[in-house]
Amino acid sequence: MRIIGIESSCDESAAAVIEDGRTICSNVVASQAEIHAKFGGIVPEIASRQHMITLIPVVQQALEEAGVKATELDGIAVTYGPGLAGSLLIGVNAAKGLALANELPFIGVNHLEGHIYASWLEGTDPEQGTGFPLMCLIASGGHTDLILMEGHGRYTLIGRTRDDAAGEAFDKAARVLGLGFPGGPAIQKASESSVGGEARFTRPNVKDSLDFSFSGLKSAVVRRAQEKHMYPPPEDSDLDPQEVANVAAAFQEAIVDCMVERTIAAARLHNVKGILLGGGVASNSLLRSEMSRRAPVEVIVPAPALCTDNGAMIGAAAFFHLRHGNRFQWDLDVVPNLRLG
Numbered sequence: 001m002r003i004i005g006i007e008s009s010c011d012e013s014a015a016a017v018i019e020d021g022r023t024i025c026s027n028v029v030a031s032q033a034e035i036h037a038k039f040g041g042i043v044p045e046i047a048s049r050q051h052m053i054t055l056i057p058v059v060q061q062a063l064e065e066a067g068v069k070a071t072e073l074d075g076i077a078v079t080y081g082p083g084l085a086g087s088l089l090i091g092v093n094a095a096k097g098l099a100l101a102n103e104l105p106f107i108g109v110n111h112l113e114g115h116i117y118a119s120w121l122e123g124t125d126p127e128q129g130t131g132f133p134l135m136c137l138i139a140s141g142g143h144t145d146l147i148l149m150e151g152h153g154r155y156t157l158i159g160r161t162r163d164d165a166a167g168e169a170f171d172k173a174a175r176v177l178g179l180g181f182p183g184g185p186a187i188q189k190a191s192e193s194s195v196g197g198e199a200r201f202t203r204p205n206v207k208d209s210l211d212f213s214f215s216g217l218k219s220a221v222v223r224r225a226q227e228k229h230m231y232p233p234p235e236d237s238d239l240d241p242q243e244v245a246n247v248a249a250a251f252q253e254a255i256v257d258c259m260v261e262r263t264i265a266a267a268r269l270h271n272v273k274g275i276l277l278g279g280g281v282a283s284n285s286l287l288r289s290e291m292s293r294r295a296p297v298e299v300i301v302p303a304p305a306l307c308t309d310n311g312a313m314i315g316a317a318a319f320f321h322l323r324h325g326n327r328f329q330w331d332l333d334v335v336p337n338l339r340l341g
Contacts, residue, residue, distance in 0.1 A: 003318050
């Protein structure tokens with residue numbers, strides 16, 4: 001069964017052809033990171049306009065690289081939420097048109113579910129490896145959620161951020177430290193030059209809950225940068241790269257520690273067989289290593305390229321929907337605040 005997955009929830013125009021939910025026949029991503037970098041974050045109007053330019057060529061390239069025609073597919077899948085409304089609309093309407101023109105099943109996929117199914121691509125099948133239940137940490141620029149997965153399509157929300165997402169916190173810290181956008185990779189790269197010795201950031205704690213909170217850490221890094229005269233950036237001198245690296249490393253450690261601690265607590269509480277990581281923040285090397293080192297169960301994490309937004313994860317998730325006979329109707333609309341579980 002071959003499905004094309006289309007992803008346009010934020011600033012990546014992506015499409016991929018997936019066979020039987022596991023084999024990547026093609027995976028094309030057109031990023032807008034350079035376009036938005038000058039603004040220090042995603043500008044929704046610009047993102048949606050860029051999707052109008054790039055999405056159809058990306059879909060065509062994905063089909064060509066997979067060596068298939070649209071008529072030879074078994075289904076068309078697309079992200080319908082959560083995400084930016086304008087960006088989602090471009091993807092959903094393009095997918096509907098492609099499905100209608102070729103008389104193919106149309107499958108809407110929750111973006112967060114897609115991040116979970118990125119782990120079904122390449123490597124060991126989690127269902128055949130650890131088995132269910134799984135505790136899933138989905139961490140990105142817009143979400144930091146803990147989701148209990150008891151089987152295909154069976155999700156329970158266990159914890160979520162009360163304010164800002166981990167990826168958003170990384171973006172803010174990177175702007176304050178003058179490291180650019182996107183913040184996660186910039187913070188990680190700067191941290192590699194750290195020599196340590198920076199004062200530890202206080203870890204936020206949501207009492208009697210497995211929820212996250214990162215707004216306090218965002219405020220803390222601003223105060224730390226102000227104390228060190230890093231922010232606002234001085235006009236008459238450059239920032240000390242070593243000091244920036246040390247602060248970045250301390251901030252990264254705090255964010256990672258919060259996510260690891262909460263995820264492991266949830267995994268113990270629900271007696272899961274494995275921990276699954278997904279979302280752009282899951283490509284962070286410290287998060288991957290610390291979760292694997294501290295977790296009491298096996299940790300499943302996709303390759304870094306499959307953690308960020310892509311069409312392959314949408315196609316993988318859609319395979320299991322289609323296998324179980326789930327087909328969305330033509331009146332499916334975008335849901336920018338769509339939840340999972």
